[in-house]
Amino acid sequence: MMTALQAALADTPVVCLLGPRQVGKTTLAKWVTPDRPYISFDDQNLVTAALNDPLGFVRGLPEAVVLDEVQRVPGLFPAIKAEVDKNRTAGRFLLTGSANLLLLPNVQESLAGRMEVVLLQPLSEMEKHGSTRCLLQDFIENKLSTLISPDGVVEGVSEAICSGGYPEPLTRTPVRARQWFRQYLNAVMQRDVRDIAAIKDTDDVAKLMQMLAYRTANLLNVNGMANDLGMSRITIEKYLNVLERLFLVRVLPAWHRNNASRLIKAPKVHVVDSGLAAVLNNLNAEQWHSHSDEFGPLLESFVVQQLICQAGWVDADLRFSHYRDKDQVEVDLVIERGREVWGVEVKRASSFNEKDGAGLAKLAAQAGTHFKGGILLYTGASCLPLKQADCFAVPMNRLWL
Structure with missing residues (x-):
């Protein structure tokens, strides 16, 4: 990521480093540009000055900031x-943000x-383990092959899931980490939600976030959530957009070919x-x-x-979606590059059968010659x-080992 940031600063006037709060954006920005003046809009006085006179504020900034x-x-x-x-001097402005500015009104047009x-x-788990072996790269470069292991089940999967990727809780015991997550979400709701959406009462946003956690990896049903939470569809869509902008949730679109009428197009x-x-x-x-059912x-x-993290190092042009048809045959993740298509299925069990590959077979049939593998x-140990x-059936820990 440091290399990508340095490359952008070398030829682009405005570089924006975006990501969730507390993932290390400020640390990275200071590491890459240690001699630059650093101005934080966590200071309310600076926020007020910038809002009252934007042109004057920008003109008063150092040459590179x-x-x-x-x-x-x-x-x-x-x-x-x-x-x-x-x-238009390259690298004049290095901006950081805890909200996706590409989803904010007028920003793309302005810049x-x-x-x-x-x-x-x-x-990612690769970064946490210090691994240089990248599953996604091996996958799309067709480098996977049969490998028999004497071990029956891979270890560490539940620990990887529950630890997550925020740096701070990784330094804590599991009990203290869970407390950090609760405080983190509360802080995001109380501050960031209000900043980007002018929502005074954030309790309903927090309720939606809780429901989305219960329904993670499910088809998005806005009407169902509106009924369950007693809110309007418009409100649910607004709050969902806020949670996306804050990098708390990801909406994964459905993959389909234009003539594939049997595919479900819900994200x-x-x-x-x-x-x-x-x-x-x-x-x-x-x-x-x-x-086990809840962990699936x-x-x-x-x-x-x-895999989306790994794509940041492998190929920025990779696109992600999911596949599901009206017979409820699905592929959890579809990866595309140009017209090339790959599929990824996820299974909690340590064994598999022929039926478990049905989704990949359906995707291959739909993609035709563009299908490159799956x-x-x-959680079994053999490839x-x-x-x-x-x-191929691939051990889960190949994501990080």
Whole structure:
């Protein structure tokens, strides 16, 4: 990620480092540009000054500067545009934000052609383990092969799910980590939700977040959630957009070909960080066996996040979706590059049968010659071929070992 940020600063006037709160954006920005003045909009006085006189504020900035938590001052972007149009020096402005500015009104229009966005995800399991072996790269480069292991079941899956990727709770005991997650979510609701959406009463947003954690890795049913929570569809859609902008949830679109009328086109929703999802579901690593049905969706969301993290190093042009048809045959994650298609299925069990590859076979049939392969991630220890050509059952811990 450091390399991507340095490359962007070398040729783009405005570089925006975005990601959830507390994933290390400020630390990375200061590491890459240690000599730059650093201005944080956590300071309310600076927020007020920027909002009252955006042009004057920007003109008074140093030649090259870091502006932290810029989602709090969206009115600053037209002023930054005006200043950049006078002086397009590469790397002038390094912005960081805990909200996805690409989903905020008018930002893309204001800085089109002048800004590059670098996304900083929570830590992946590869990063936590210091691994240089990347499953996604091996997968799309067709480097997987049969490998028999004497071990029966891989270890550490439930611990990986429940620890999540935020750096701070990784330094704590599981009990203290769960407390951190609760305080973190409360802080985001009380501050960030109000900053980006002008919502005074955030209790309903918190209720929606809780429901989405219960329903992570499920098809998104806005009407159903509206009925269950006693809110309007419009309100649910507004709050869902807020949670997306804050990198708390991810809406994964449905994959389909234009002529594939039997495919379900509803998106899936995932809580981005599995550690947060586990806390909201009152699950801990020791309950992996006793609450197996509840861990299944969390495992799927965990895998989706791990592979999206790996894509940031492998190929920024990879696109992600899910597959499901009207017979309820599905593939948890579809990966595309141009017209090439790969599929990923997730299975909690340590064994598999021919039926478990049905979704990959259906996807292969739909994609035709564009289908390049598939994997069934499971908790068994051996990498084994599936019946569908170019598809393998792969041990879950290949995500990090």
